[in-house]
Amino acid sequence: MDFFATAAKGTEPAIRDELRELRFRGVRADRGGVHFVGPMEEGFRACFELRCAQRVLAELGSFDAPNEDALYEGVGGIDWTRFLDPSRTLAVRAACRSSALTHIQFIAQKTKDAVVDQLRRHHGARPSVDREDPDVLIFVHLVRDRATVYADLGGASLHRRGFRSAAGQAPLKETLAAALLRLSGWDRERPLIDPMCGAGTIAIEGALWARNIAPGLLAAEDDAARQFGFERWGCHDEAAAKYMVELREAARARVRAEGPPVLASDIDAFVVALARGNAEVAGVQIDTRKAKVEDLQPSTPPGHVLVNPPYGERLVGGQALYREMARVFRRLRGHRVAILSGTPGIEYAMAQRLPEPPVPEPRSLSVWNGAIECRLLTYDIP
Ligand SMILES: C[S@@+](CC[C@H](N)C(=O)[O-])C[C@H]1O[C@@H](n2cnc3c(N)ncnc32)[C@H](O)[C@@H]1O
Structure with a gap:
């Protein structure tokens, strides 16, 4: 899979170095973040181990989207049944530049329609939208009429480590x-x-x-199974849960x-x-x-x-x-x-x-x- 770890502008080199040190593959810095590749588990590991990335996004599809129909079709061509069913919730965020479609709300809406229509056809019922705390957070980026659709593995910004209950004025992320x-x-x-x-x-x-305390070790240990967005996806099966347990144990053993x-x-x-x-x-x-x-x-x-x-x-x-x-x-x-x-x-x-x-x-x-x-x-x- 192709992944993209997003960065605060100017911090891309820090994430690139971090990914290399942690032995991720295909690491390539870009504007706004750093690409890497690997099986889905590498995305899980990135959420767990990266300190500098804001989000880890998994690329689900990329296609030309010069108009709303092409966007709807392209999004509908992705298999959403892996992630969602009528019992789960979703939210879509969009960004665009240099494209015919210019309204991000509209792009998000059209993307959401394509996802829920596919699921309605499959299940006879559709998942609902939860903008605050969705099970599956989808990003669609439209650049020069080409859409790339991502699922956000963390589900929320990774800066929320769980230790900062209170902050003064102007805290840093x-x-x-x-x-x-x-x-x-x-x-x-x-x-x-x-x-x-x-x-x-x-x-x-x-x-x-x-x-060497991995950020993934910080979240409430008693609620570890719900820690990251991907742990709420339909495809998060027993094997994936076991991988997370092993990741936690290995990370604990590395703490100095x-x-x-x-x-x-x-x-x-x-x-x-x-x-x-x-x-x-x-x-x-x-x-x-x-x-x-x-x-x-x-x-x-x-x-x-x-x-x-x-x-x-x-x-x-x-x-x-x-x-x-x-x-x-x-x-x-x-x-x-x-x-x-x-x-x-x-x-x-x-x-x-x-x-x-x-x-x-x-x-x-x-x-x-x-x-x-x-x-x-x-x-x-x-
Ligand atoms: C931008 S904030 C730092 C935020 C911090 N990095 C965080 O993430 O929470 C600047 C801090 O400088 C402190 N400050 C202002 N004048 C100071 C001084 N003369 N000596 C020490 N601290 C001072 C303020 O109380 C404030 O907490």
Whole structure:
């Protein structure tokens, strides 16, 4: 089968590297995600093991769809009885570009009609639509009049790991935090430090990765059989369920007992308490404290700082804070400092001429945090 692991824009290389490390086959980065191939079980494994992907989609069919009839016919040519019956629910999401059909609601509606009509013919009854929590979530992408139809294996966005019951303002998605850890080159050995931790997403993702705790192990263990979307599909039989049990057991056996120190601090005592609670739910040890970034001290051995300061539309930072951050970060000799910045203010402050030795040019990557284009600036402090 052909699979597509979807990415926050700019994080495709992180998912590509992750898929390669996890020994998936046919890995090829593309705009918005990474392709890979394999039997259906590889799709299950991807949902279970990938930290950086938002969704894992299984391609069910691809055909020309220059008009609504061709779309209806093409979708109807896919065997939906494998996934759905009248007792299950579905939802369809559509996206299109450079095509004759332009209304995504209409494309979704037509796709849904083709699916339910086929099932009505087969069973004499049709499944119903559940937009909030469908058993089968279908995506249809129309690009230059060619439709590709996918089933979403996870069923919901994979960033919902289950550990973050509460978040502060402007939390990062867990999948993005995991991608930033990779893109900033954390070696999982140096101490990890997030001095503006909010709900602790970066620190917790880092601790999970360092201890090799697969994301699939995090969901409520007592409800494991309903964990991913594909576990609610009609074709999820005993053999597939057994495969999932084996996957869980193998993943548990690979968990490391300890990881490097992880420090999460924030000026706001309320969010520090959230971070502490979230780490507990995730089952990882992180050192949480209420502290200002202005008071951050170097660690021994030198650490890896990854920080998502307040910026732009969601939180107002201010030049004074950026100057203070730059002053502190420039003193962290031997550390790597990676900043997800939604404003040039921090980059300017880091580049300022100060009495300290100059900071070399950062490695700068464009990464999207939701609708906001940010830069991931990575500095090796001399
Ligand atoms: C964008 S949020 C971080 C969100 C976090 N990455 C998450 O996923 O939850 C920025 C954080 O910086 C904190 N902050 C603002 N000024 C600070 C300062 N001077 N020192 C430390 N933390 C500060 C805020 O309390 C807020 O939690």
